[in-house]
Structures are given as structure tokens and as C-alpha cells.
Amino acid sequence: MRVRKLPWAEEYLPKQAALVVNCQDYKGKWKELLGRDQIHLEIGSGKGDYWKGMSEKYPEYGWIGVERNTSVAALALKKVEGNDLPSRRFICSDAKYLDEWFEEKELSVIHLNFSDPWPKKRNMKRRLSHHQFLEVYRKLLDDDGKIIMKTDNTQLFEFSLIEFQNSGFHLDEVYLDFRKEEHDEDVITEYEAKFIKKGQPIYRGVFSK
Numbered sequence: 001m002r003v004r005k006l007p008w009a010e011e012y013l014p015k016q017a018a019l020v021v022n023c024q025d026y027k028g029k030w031k032e033l034l035g036r037d038q039i040h041l042e043i044g045s046g047k048g049d050y051w052k053g054m055s056e057k058y059p060e061y062g063w064i065g066v067e068r069n070t071s072v073a074a075l076a077l078k079k080v081e082g083n084d085l086p087s088r089r090f091i092c093s094d095a096k097y098l099d100e101w102f103e104e105k106e107l108s109v110i111h112l113n114f115s116d117p118w119p120k121k122r123n124m125k126r127r128l129s130h131h132q133f134l135e136v137y138r139k140l141l142d143d144d145g146k147i148i149m150k151t152d153n154t155q156l157f158e159f160s161l162i163e164f165q166n167s168g169f170h171l172d173e174v175y176l177d178f179r180k181e182e183h184d185e186d187v188i189t190e191y192e193a194k195f196i197k198k199g200q201p202i203y204r205g206v207f208s209k
């Protein structure tokens with residue numbers, strides 16, 4: 001996500017009640033912290049529209065957003081300033097540390113929305129649906145755990161379908177044009193809104209363990 005560096009972000013972030021800094025301390029305790037039996041984790045939350053919208057639509061679940069870009073994370077947290085929900089938190093860090101923060105089987109659903117496609121082969125490992133990430137997700141998801149992925153990017157979607165299959169995930173649902181119909185159960189992300197405006201199809205896959 002291209003956002004100019006916001007000079008106030010570094011100072012602003014740690015003051016936000018929804019931000020969790022010492023994530024390792026909550027390993028195995030997130031359900032207790034959020035007061036919910038099921039945890040949804042969004043990786044690469046960007047400016048937070050999905051995380052905010054879904055946590056308000058489904059307050060019966062715990063919602064954690066992860067975004068590594070400080071300026072973008074600050075914009076996400078600004079959207080919920082003064083509107084703290086006990087069931088949502090935000091982490092400003094890199095998803096490569098996920099297994100330091102979460103215990104095995106601690107998560108119910110992982111959401112990957114419009115992840116960076118990293119088109120060059122040499123950057124393949126950075127894709128959030130690369131099998132090295134999928135191995136970690138598999139460990140952290142409970143037995144009924146799911147990964148829900150949306151993207152506009154054909155190459156990334158093709159790549160991901162193969163990675164999910166080779167990592168032993170089952171394809172439960174697939175959409176090649178998800179927004180052709182109304183989907184009130186789901187929230188439109190910032191990127192998604194742009195692609196819908198341009199008339200581009202949105203791919204969506206639901207994968208289970």
C-alpha cells in the first residue's frame with residue numbers, strides 16, 4: 001500500500017488502546033484478552049476498513065488486524081479512536097512473527113485481503129499465501145480453521161490455489177467474480193472498493209484444514 005510516511009504515526013500508535021505491542025505475552029491468551037471463543041485474524045489489514053467493519057458486524061468473534069506499515073496502521077487505528085471494542089485489537093508488525101504471538105490452534109479464521117502480489121519470482125516467499133506461511137497458518141488454526149482469501153490478481157490467485165492444495169488445504173468455496181452478487185455478510189476493503197469501481201472481478205477462495 002503506497003502511503004507517504006506520516007510524521008505523527010510513530011508517536012500516535014503506542015497511545016492507542018486497541019494496539020497490542022507485547023504480543024508474545026498474549027500467546028495462548030488471546031481468547032481471554034478479547035473475551036471471545038473464536039479469533040479471526042486479518043493479515044495485511046491496510047487502513048483497517050475490513051477489520052473495523054467485520055469486528056462491528058460480528059462482535060461475537062474476536063478480531064485482530066496485523067499491518068506492518070506504521071503509517072498505514074496509524075490510519076487504521078484512527079478509524080476506531082474513541083470507539084474501543086473489547087473484542088478487537090491491532091498489531092503493527094510483520095506476519096513473519098505469527099508463531100511467536102499465537103499458540104497452536106488458537107485461531108479460527110485467517111483473512112488475506114488483497115495481499116501484495118510480489119510478481120517477481122525472486123520475491124515469491126514474501127507472498128502471504130506462500131507455502132511457508134501456509135505451514136504456519138495450518139499450525140495456528142484450530143481443527144475447523146479456515147483461511148479466506150480475496151484478491152483482484154489472477155496470477156496471485158492461481159499461485160495460491162496451488163500452494164493451498166500442496167499444503168493440504170481443502171478448497172470449500174471459490175468465486176471468480178465475488179461481487180457479481182450482493183454479499184452483505186462481507187465487508188469491502190479499501191483496495192476492493194477501487195477494483196470494483198474499475199469493474200475488475202474479485203476472486204475469493206475459502207480453504208479449510
Ligand SMILES: C[S@@+](CC[C@H](N)C(=O)[O-])C[C@H]1O[C@@H](n2cnc3c(N)ncnc32)[C@H](O)[C@@H]1O
Nearest residue numbers: 001044046067068069094095113114189190191
Ligand atoms: C495491497 S495492501 C491491501 C490492504 C487491505 N487488506 C485492503 O484490502 O485494502 C497489502 C497490505 O499488506 C501489508 N503487508 C504485506 N506484507 C505484510 C506482512 N508480512 N505482515 C504484515 N503486513 C503486511 C502491506 O503493508 C499493505 O498495507
